[in-house]
Amino acid sequence: xxxxxxxxxxxxxxxxxxxxxxxxxxxxxxxxxxxxxxxxxxxxxxxxxxxxxxxxxxxxx
Amino acid sequence: xxxxxxxxxxxxxxxxxxxxxxxxxxxxxxxxxxxxxxxxxxxxxxxxxxxxxxxxxxxxxxxxxxxxxxxxxxxxxxxxxxxxxxxxxxxxxxxxxxxxxxxxxxxxxxxxxxxxxxxxxxxxxxxxxxxxxxxxxxxxxxxxxxxxxxxxxxxxxxxxxxxxxxxxxxxxxxxxxxxxxxxxxxxxxxxxxxxxxxxxxxxxxxxxxxxxxxxxxxxxxxxxxxxxxxxxxxxxxxxxxxxxxxxxxxxxxxxxxxxxxxxxxxxxxxxxxxxxxxxxxxxxxxxxxxxxxxxxxxxxxxxxxxxxxxxxxxxxxxxxxxxxxxxxxxxxxxxxxxxxxxxxxxxxx
Numbered sequence: 001x002x003x004x005x006x007x008x009x010x011x012x013x014x015x016x017x018x019x020x021x022x023x024x025x026x027x028x029x030x031x032x033x034x035x036x037x038x039x040x041x042x043x044x045x046x047x048x049x050x051x052x053x054x055x056x057x058x059x060x061x
Numbered sequence: 062x063x064x065x066x067x068x069x070x071x072x073x074x075x076x077x078x079x080x081x082x083x084x085x086x087x088x089x090x091x092x093x094x095x096x097x098x099x100x101x102x103x104x105x106x107x108x109x110x111x112x113x114x115x116x117x118x119x120x121x122x123x124x125x126x127x128x129x130x131x132x133x134x135x136x137x138x139x140x141x142x143x144x145x146x147x148x149x150x151x152x153x154x155x156x157x158x159x160x161x162x163x164x165x166x167x168x169x170x171x172x173x174x175x176x177x178x179x180x181x182x183x184x185x186x187x188x189x190x191x192x193x194x195x196x197x198x199x200x201x202x203x204x205x206x207x208x209x210x211x212x213x214x215x216x217x218x219x220x221x222x223x224x225x226x227x228x229x230x231x232x233x234x235x236x237x238x239x240x241x242x243x244x245x246x247x248x249x250x251x252x253x254x255x256x257x258x259x260x261x262x263x264x265x266x267x268x269x270x271x272x273x274x275x276x277x278x279x280x281x282x283x284x285x286x287x288x289x290x291x292x293x294x295x296x297x298x299x300x301x302x303x304x305x306x307x308x309x310x311x312x313x314x315x316x317x318x319x320x321x322x323x324x325x326x327x328x329x330x331x332x333x334x335x336x337x338x339x340x341x342x343x344x345x346x347x348x349x350x351x352x353x354x355x356x357x358x359x360x361x362x363x364x365x366x367x368x369x370x371x372x373x374x375x376x377x378x379x380x381x382x383x384x385x386x387x388x389x390x391x392x393x394x395x396x397x398x399x400x401x402x403x404x405x406x407x408x409x410x
Binding site for chain 1: 274275276277279280281282283284286289291297339340341342343344346347349350351352353355356357359360365366404406408409410
């Protein structure tokens with residue numbers, strides 16, 4: 001869905017782990033899910049602290 | 062053929078009463094064509110006679126539109142006309158709105174054909190284009206005669222019940238009406254022709270108007286996250302069990318504000334999900350898969366983030382109209398700003 005976010009003009013975009021569980025993954029063990037969630041949220045915090053001039057996608061490491 | 066009886070509506074300036082100093086003047090009627098109505102008579106020639114010019118000050122209409130328009134409709138009706146020509150108003154906003162309102166009113170109440178004209182940026186366009194034929198004019202009042210030609214041509218067609226062509230051809234603002242037209246070529250042929258034109262670098266006109274998204278200037282970055290307040294927002298349909306605010310499952314017009322004061326996480330038993338655009342099984346099992354209160358609270362406690370905002374905003378983002386999306390976004394943003402929030406993490410599905 002990130003191309004849609006770019007198209008409508010969202011400036012800071014972080015790809016998440018899927019539409020039906022953006023911040024999780026039912027196939028992972030609970031602790032692994034939490035680690036995944038934390039990684040994406042931390043990426044979001046990085047995006048908030050970045051200078052952007054136009055829609056920018058911040059890929060999680 | 063009987064000569065058509067035409068009534069013109071003009072404001073204080075184009076009716077030769079005066080400028081802004083006369084903008085408060087009430088309605089009056091003058092026999093024949095006065096001021097810019099003379100251009101209408103000139104273009105009509107023998108096809109019609111401007112039997113009267115109805116005039117009114119811009120402020121008189123703007124300050125009390127309903128009674129003013131009612132008075133003007135009566136004055137128009139008394140002339141028993143076949144057509145009302147209002148304006149053209151060019152870029153004059155109050156005048157354009159008055160012209161649009163009067164045309165709409167005489168159409169509805171007198172079943173009288175009416176036409177007006179104004180510049181694309183005149184606020185009267187967006188307000189009345191769907192109800193009234195508004196000819197597109199430039200901004201130069203010195204071109205009055207040329208602009209009036211198009212108005213009158215359109216007006217005559219309306220009176221004679223002749224078919225009105227497309228906006229581009231007849232020079233009026235698109236009214237949002239769709240007409241079925243039989244084309245010689247089917248859609249596959251037309252689409253292929255458009256593609257070939259595009260590949261050849263030629264300009265291509267879309268058959269369907271494409272929505273344009275106005276670029277949103279990126280807000281400045283959060284400079285000190287350790288002192289910042291971060292809020293969580295979602296369009297993934299999270300609601301408290303029972304959906305107390307009645308957030309719609311589709312085409313939402315409402316959003317909810319849900320407090321997380323003192324909570325280190327979202328208990329799945331206390332929440333539900335009304336979104337109908339994706340399989341909500343997984344986010345119902347664990348709402349953190351949508352709204353990461355658990356992780357956000359830990360980051361707050363570790364000092365990575367200054368504060369986690371105590372309210373989560375939520376709505377459903379499926380078939381939500383652009384207009385409602387923008388309105389809800391503006392309203393939520395205003396509340397967040399007033400509460401001192403510095404940044405938002407919006408989870409979208």
